[in-house]
Amino acid sequence: MNQFVLQHGKSAELRLFPHMLEVGIKKNGSIQLNTFLTTATEGIRIYYIIEGKFEWRINHQPYVFYPGDVAVIMPGAPFGSDNGVLEIGAFTWIHLGIHKGENGHILPGKWSGLSESEGAAIGKILSLNSSPVLSRFNEAGKILKCIHAELFGHEIGYQARINHQVDDLLIQVTRHMTRQSHPGRDFPKTFMRLEQVLRENLSHQWTVEEMAALVGLGTTLFTERVKSYSGFSPINYLINIRISEAIKLLKRPDISVTDIALDTGFYSSQHFSTTFKKLTGYRPSEFRKNHLSNQ
Amino acid sequence: MKCIITIELGTNGIRVFAFDLNGRVIGSMKGYYPTFHTEPDHSEQDPEQIFITTLYVLKNLLNEYIHPKKYKVACICFSAAMHSLLAVDKNGNPLGNAITWSDNRAKKEALELRNSAAGKKLYAATGTPIHPMSPLLKIAWIRSRDAARFRQTSKFLSIKSYIIHQLTGEYLIDYSIASATGLLNIHTVSWEADALQYAGITAAKLPDLAPVFATAGKLKKAYQQSLGLLAETKIIVGSSDGCLATLGDGVKGEGNATITIEDSGAVRVMGPTVLKDDQMRFFNYLLTDNCYVSGGPTNNGGNIFEWFTRQFGDFTNPFDIEHSMQQLIEEASQVPVGSDGLLFLPYLLGERAPIWNANARGAYFGLNIKHERKHFVRATIEGILYEIYSIGKSLGEQRTIKSLSVNGSFGTIPFCTQMIANMFNKPVRLRQQSHSVSFGAWLLSATEMGIYKSLDEAAKTVELPDVYKPHKQHHAVYADYFGIFEKLSTKLFDEFEAIGNLQQKHAVPEELEKKKQSVFR
Numbered sequence: 001m002n003q004f005v006l007q008h009g010k011s012a013e014l015r016l017f018p019h020m021l022e023v024g025i026k027k028n029g030s031i032q033l034n035t036f037l038t039t040a041t042e043g044i045r046i047y048y049i050i051e052g053k054f055e056w057r058i059n060h061q062p063y064v065f066y067p068g069d070v071a072v073i074m075p076g077a078p079f080g081s082d083n084g085v086l087e088i089g090a091f092t093w094i095h096l097g098i099h100k101g102e103n104g105h106i107l108p109g110k111w112s113g114l115s116e117s118e119g120a121a122i123g124k125i126l127s128l129n130s131s132p133v134l135s136r137f138n139e140a141g142k143i144l145k146c147i148h149a150e151l152f153g154h155e156i157g158y159q160a161r162i163n164h165q166v167d168d169l170l171i172q173v174t175r176h177m178t179r180q181s182h183p184g185r186d187f188p189k190t191f192m193r194l195e196q197v198l199r200e201n202l203s204h205q206w207t208v209e210e211m212a213a214l215v216g217l218g219t220t221l222f223t224e225r226v227k228s229y230s231g232f233s234p235i236n237y238l239i240n241i242r243i244s245e246a247i248k249l250l251k252r253p254d255i256s257v258t259d260i261a262l263d264t265g266f267y268s269s270q271h272f273s274t275t276f277k278k279l280t281g282y283r284p285s286e287f288r289k290n291h292l293s294n295q
Numbered sequence: 296m297k298c299i300i301t302i303e304l305g306t307n308g309i310r311v312f313a314f315d316l317n318g319r320v321i322g323s324m325k326g327y328y329p330t331f332h333t334e335p336d337h338s339e340q341d342p343e344q345i346f347i348t349t350l351y352v353l354k355n356l357l358n359e360y361i362h363p364k365k366y367k368v369a370c371i372c373f374s375a376a377m378h379s380l381l382a383v384d385k386n387g388n389p390l391g392n393a394i395t396w397s398d399n400r401a402k403k404e405a406l407e408l409r410n411s412a413a414g415k416k417l418y419a420a421t422g423t424p425i426h427p428m429s430p431l432l433k434i435a436w437i438r439s440r441d442a443a444r445f446r447q448t449s450k451f452l453s454i455k456s457y458i459i460h461q462l463t464g465e466y467l468i469d470y471s472i473a474s475a476t477g478l479l480n481i482h483t484v485s486w487e488a489d490a491l492q493y494a495g496i497t498a499a500k501l502p503d504l505a506p507v508f509a510t511a512g513k514l515k516k517a518y519q520q521s522l523g524l525l526a527e528t529k530i531i532v533g534s535s536d537g538c539l540a541t542l543g544d545g546v547k548g549e550g551n552a553t554i555t556i557e558d559s560g561a562v563r564v565m566g567p568t569v570l571k572d573d574q575m576r577f578f579n580y581l582l583t584d585n586c587y588v589s590g591g592p593t594n595n596g597g598n599i600f601e602w603f604t605r606q607f608g609d610f611t612n613p614f615d616i617e618h619s620m621q622q623l624i625e626e627a628s629q630v631p632v633g634s635d636g637l638l639f640l641p642y643l644l645g646e647r648a649p650i651w652n653a654n655a656r657g658a659y660f661g662l663n664i665k666h667e668r669k670h671f672v673r674a675t676i677e678g679i680l681y682e683i684y685s686i687g688k689s690l691g692e693q694r695t696i697k698s699l700s701v702n703g704s705f706g707t708i709p710f711c712t713q714m715i716a717n718m719f720n721k722p723v724r725l726r727q728q729s730h731s732v733s734f735g736a737w738l739l740s741a742t743e744m745g746i747y748k749s750l751d752e753a754a755k756t757v758e759l760p761d762v763y764k765p766h767k768q769h770h771a772v773y774a775d776y777f778g779i780f781e782k783l784s785t786k787l788f789d790e791f792e793a794i795g796n797l798q799q800k801h802a803v804p805e806e807l808e809k810k811k812q813s814v815f816r
Contacts, residue, residue, distance in 0.1 A: 186605065186616075187616075191327075191329075192329055195329050229327060230308070230326065230327035231308065231324060231325040231326040231327055231352065232326060232327070232351075236351070237327075240326075240344065240347055240348060240351060241344065243347050244341055244343040244344035244346075244347045245343075247343040247346070247347065248343050251386075251388045277521075278521070279347065279350055279351060279354070279521075280347075280350060280517070280521065281515075281517035281518050281520055281521030281522070282517050286517075291386055291387070291388055292386065
């Protein structure tokens, strides 16, 4: 294992990969001050621990990493080690120049083979995840090793292969995250967390694929589970929460019906009005009038 | 053709049934709503979500089973979980979420009142044990800890009262739900002055009392239209799930008791008098004139076996807890009756009846070197049922119980049902269908419509064909071990308190706990 750091703009190896800001392996044999300062950068950083034990602070929270663990640092999140000291051990990392879109989700660029909706879903799930630690995730180490070999080997098709590997890394990281936070024994608990995420992001245009990915399931199994657990299809469950939330907002005189529609995830006040009337029998404005006047 | 619709507002969701006039199920649907735990001891639900879920499920049921077959909906009858509380303003709009029965925020208030002379007097008048579950204490809590909400409150409702108000504009509470609030004098069937005074409210702050048969005016026009129902569709206020499960099992009259085991559990009897008890162990809820549903509730039912399954079950097939439970039950059936002397106290969630000790904790007792995993499985199930038996035994001091019926998801597993028969040494009758609550609501509606002359007559028509007969020798083994179980549950009083205090003293706040987990795995 040789140490190296490749940086975009400085290293020729990365000329064809403008989205890869930095790739490297570091082996640290002695403790020195100010070798690992806290920084926040654009783009997403993925670290894979090879040897040793590292105590790092991500987003102001302390975490401990052991070999096989992965740290995922989202764009803008401060990351470093206390006192700037790097512990003894070895790790490899990749820094991807993936930027946040207008809606705040990270989006892969043109290099990526992910479709727009898959990319958006992965970005959404990564940005919703609260724990940056992925335990025992050797797959990530293998993918990074493969990227290194391709970068230096320059064999036929290496550009495409590297881009595939980066996509694969993002996919595997996302899957690992959702499986880790939803360990499968407890669907009610999983459903409760899903509900919470949906409520907190009600204006997002959720697809079934995204919701399923969020809890680490395939769409077919997910739909079946939600249906048998809640009695609703995933989309109908979502509409239910949207209308419940809208009812609460309609009872407050200070928000316009259009704002309520958009806040609760309907794409227009017309769409809101139709759905609301279909379910409750009232147009939103009628409903509001009934509830604001003394009954 | 006429039909009857029953709406069950349960702890985890809603169940809507359509019955024909012979009591046969035409169709049923369910919908889930979540319980939020925003703070420890808090347990709340979103009233708007419950309302929307009600509309949604009702509408789908009508569209799928009722309208295509040209059924005419004669009435809609409600049932609901007990002890819920929702504060609303003068326009009927909720002030925050509804507080559910499992909410424990008022535990300090409850403890103080329970140990006072005033508490004993209130229990005698209302029949409801002094406990944080009861709306009496929840209102007192809001008054002292959330003064702004208390001031704005125009009415304190139950979830069912809220849903009925949304649909019809009437504020009503039926006798049985009212008698579970801790505010109703069950002897005079009027709001109890001492309870109102304790809660700091007047009767005007509560919905109007109504018999369970009462109809709640007409559905609002918009709902008539959107649901496709006629203006003359009766809205029957109905009763509580506990009362209706008892009625639905045909338990009315002397000699019968019904055992419900879902997450939590209860043993109930129905009769013309209340159970009086100096130790305040039993509840007494009024169903109709001179008809009380009495009994004792346990905190530790199917939820404890679920806990065990999650910890020790096989999850190679992810998400399938039922499958894991089934496997464990098979394993338990290989162990002799009494688990070779391994006893389990199931008090993981503290306990209500009969020991009423919130500090009680779980324990495995009698462990020796021969015990294997399967013994633990069986001992866990036996422990949950010993606890049910101990409630039944204390009820038996006041009522003669000749036979039992069993309902609820955990209770109706054949292995458990047989075990209940053996422990009680009494035959167990079992309904073919598992919807006692909704069937009870059907019996009530049918009586209101004149199909039956009285609830007595209605209850007599309930057929409970399956009989699990007690096994004398097994009963003898259980009786031996139960002696120790009962002694342990009371003898450990001081130790329960000590360990409860230590657990609290050394408790790590949840947030810190999470961080630690992510760091140290």
